Amino acid sequence: xxxxxTFLDVLKKNDVRLIxxxxxxxxxxxxxxxxxxxxxxxxxxxxxxxAMGIVAGAWMGxxxxxxxxxxxGFAVAPNALAxxxxxxxxxxxxxxSERGTLGEFNIGQxxxxxxxxxxxxxxxxxxxxxxxxxxxxxxxxxxIKQAVTTQSPVAFILSPLLTGGxxxxxxxxxx
Amino acid sequence: MAELTLxxxxxxxxxxxxxxxxxEAVVGGIGNTNFDLFAAGHRPQNFxxxxxxxxxxxxxxxxxxxxxxxxxxxxxxxxxxxxxLGCLATIGTVRPRNLTIVIMxxxxxxxxxxxxxxxxxxxxxxxxxxxxxxxxxxWVRDHNHFDEMIARRFDEGGPVLLAAKIDDKPGAGQxxxxxxxxxxxxMKGLGTGRGGALDG
Numbered sequence: 001x002x003x004x005x006t007f008l009d010v011l012k013k014n015d016v017r018l019i020x021x022x023x024x025x026x027x028x029x030x031x032x033x034x035x036x037x038x039x040x041x042x043x044x045x046x047x048x049x050x051a052m053g054i055v056a057g058a059w060m061g062x063x064x065x066x067x068x069x070x071x072x073g074f075a076v077a078p079n080a081l082a083x084x085x086x087x088x089x090x091x092x093x094x095x096x097s098e099r100g101t102l103g104e105f106n107i108g109q110x111x112x113x114x115x116x117x118x119x120x121x122x123x124x125x126x127x128x129x130x131x132x133x134x135x136x137x138x139x140x141x142x143x144i145k146q147a148v149t150t151q152s153p154v155a156f157i158l159s160p161l162l163t164g165g166x167x168x169x170x171x172x173x174x175x
Numbered sequence: 176m177a178e179l180t181l182x183x184x185x186x187x188x189x190x191x192x193x194x195x196x197x198x199e200a201v202v203g204g205i206g207n208t209n210f211d212l213f214a215a216g217h218r219p220q221n222f223x224x225x226x227x228x229x230x231x232x233x234x235x236x237x238x239x240x241x242x243x244x245x246x247x248x249x250x251x252x253x254x255x256x257x258x259x260l261g262c263l264a265t266i267g268t269v270r271p272r273n274l275t276i277v278i279m280x281x282x283x284x285x286x287x288x289x290x291x292x293x294x295x296x297x298x299x300x301x302x303x304x305x306x307x308x309x310x311x312x313x314w315v316r317d318h319n320h321f322d323e324m325i326a327r328r329f330d331e332g333g334p335v336l337l338a339a340k341i342d343d344k345p346g347a348g349q350x351x352x353x354x355x356x357x358x359x360x361x362m363k364g365l366g367t368g369r370g371g372a373l374d375g
Binding site for chain 2: 018041043044045046047049050051052053054055056057058059060061062063065079080082083084087088089090
């Protein structure tokens with residue numbers, strides 16, 4: 001299996017059915033996999049904080065969910081984290097494609113790449129950077145279980161070391 | 176826009192809550208909207224948002240997706256929905272049949288000092304909603320019209336958006352500011368809480 005199939009397989013094994021996302025090139029295989037599989041309910045949100053609201057509502061209604069976003073999009077969402085997911089103890093699963101490092105062309109991504117982890121740390125949101133498909137299954141599975149058990153959001157940052165990075169950036173940088 | 180009755184939020188919220196007989200979930204947006212939901216009498220299926228301005232409708236959408244057999248109602252103010260107009264477009268795509276959105280529109284950020292919002296000058300929320308494909312969107316004309324619009328099952332026939340012009344009065348109550356308690360009770364009301372371990 002490739003990394004995206006492995007990731008979706010772990011979501012399924014943990015009954016994570018609702019995926020709300022704002023897209024990114026790096027996320028394309030995940031989003032394609034979600035929309036092609038009737039197990040998942042996918043909602044294309046207009047903003048990352050909106051997606052967090054949808055997943056929070058679904059959790060309270062009894063359905064686990066994940067939010068997928070790119071690095072710059074993460075910066076839209078700290079208020080939803082600080083005033084909804086964290087204080088209301090919602091175990092939302094955040095999946096962030098790591099842009100802004102290891103070959104980025106877009107300076108807007110670079111700035112958020114630097115502040116993303118400090119923001120998560122400041123809010124005491126557990127996060128793991130996924131670099132290796134061999135370890136992905138264990139990290140994601142155990143962290144989802146911990147998030148649900150401890151009623152806390154968790155973030156997975158998808159490193160270019162795992163995903164190969166943004167194909168559009170590679171094309172621009174080597175042009 | 177035809178001549179519209181100027182409602183009072185507290186009174187309109189009580190009128191709505193009185194019609195809820197099927198354990199409908201109600202998500203009250205930040206500030207006066209959820210203060211009046213609380214003032215109308217706490218129900219186990221009420222969720223009171225504290226912070227996260229603009230997310231009442233997305234939260235209600237999530238509940239509606241997770242519990243398709245339950246009617247779900249989002250109560251939101253004009254300032255809040257203006258912050259999240261995109262979520263209406265999302266709902267136009269998802270089209271949950273069990274979701275009803277009620278917008279309380281006084282054209283003001285009442286709670287921060289009555290600054291004028293865009294609905295107070297140039298924005299028609301019903302026209303916006305229709306523009307994103309929510310054809311079943313209506314300005315509430317008067318009390319009889321409101322009663323007519325809510326004399327229905329909330330678990331079908333949606334998505335519906337109702338917008339009411341309201342006065343500039345503040346909310347009548349004050350929600351307990353305890354997120355963990357609010358979430359816990361809401362989930363118990365929806366049958367999804369950890370439930371009986373501590374208090375049956």
